[in-house]
Amino acid sequence: MLTITDKQFAFIFSCLLSAELICGSIASLATFHYITKPSLLISLLIYFYTQSKSLNTTTRLITLLALGCSLLGDVFLMFDDRFAIYFILGLLSFLLAHVFYSIVFLKNRNVNRNAFGLSLILLLYALGFFYLLKNSLGHLLIPVIIYMIVILAMVITSYLRSGKLSQLSFILVFIGALLFAISDSILALNKFYMPIHFSALFIMLTYGLAQYLIVLGLLKQR
Template sequence: MLTTTEKKFTILFLLLLMAELICGSVENLSRWHYLTKPLLLISLILYFFVQSKMMILKTRIWISNALIFSLSGDVLLMFVDKSPIFFMLGLISFFVAHVFYCLVFFRNRNPKTNPIGLIIVLTFYAFGLFYLLKNNLGDLLIPVVFYILVILLMIISAFLRQKKVSQKSFIFVFIGAILFVISDSILALNKFYMPLPFSSISIMLTYGLAQFFIVLGLLKQP
């Protein structure tokens, strides 16, 4: 069950997400996209800052850094049509964000949890995705490979929290990690493989919910 505060923020966040989905896909409203997209992460950062005052300082800093670098990546990716360098910078920002998430998740890892099954599934998934993308990556081949590795490490580290934190915290964070992988996969396929229908909507919907579930879950860990 969500608390009253969580319910209120959930409504606010979903309204902001809906506004971004509309502004990001309707041409006449596209100028508002430069406001609605950053507001998603700004709202999460403010909510986390207010609700995390009892959290261990180091963990709080790492999560804040993950959210700030995510916000930076969001802003940079809004300008990829101006110059290809913005995509590279955005990729770096999200890479750093995932590193901080990994640090947070590993801090609460359960040494008794065996991730071998998940690793096998993710390995097949990563090779399949890379096979589809590799011919169109060009100079981004190495950066994309490292990015795939870090986001897979992020989802594995989220899985390792099982039975070490509360069930709600584990489920929310793991769902968020899966949604993050889905969002990045759609983005990569749309950019480097073939244009996908409704890609802007599916990318932002899964990304927004991913960040929301991760933050909500981390706030619920002991």
């Protein structure tokens, strides 16, 4: 069940996400994009910090680190078209965010849950995806491979929570993790394979929803 606070924040976050989708897609509003994009993670940080006081201290701290790294990644990627190093820094920031999320998910894993089927599907997906990108990655080949492994591990660890916590918490986090992987996939295809129409819109929509669902799902494991 969503509390009144949850519903109020859902409205606020949907407004912020809508503003980012508009400002990130319309050239004449691009300046506001530097405000609307970081506002998403800032709002999630505040929301999680104020609502997570009943959670395990370690879970709370590591989740805040994941959100903080995601915020840094957002900021770095806003400038990756100006300085190539910012893309590397953004990649590293999100890699750390995925690692922190994976740690949080593993803290509540169901030891009786088998993820072999999901792992096989994700492996086939990763191999096909890598086949498309391998010729255009250049010096980023190894970093991108590492990143792919980490984000797929994050999805798998989110699945391993099934049966250990409430069904609502599991579903929210698992869908959020899948959307995160989809967002990163669209970003990689657009950058390394071929331009995708309205890529910024699809990337931020899936990314914003991913972060929101993960945070809400973790709060609902109380």
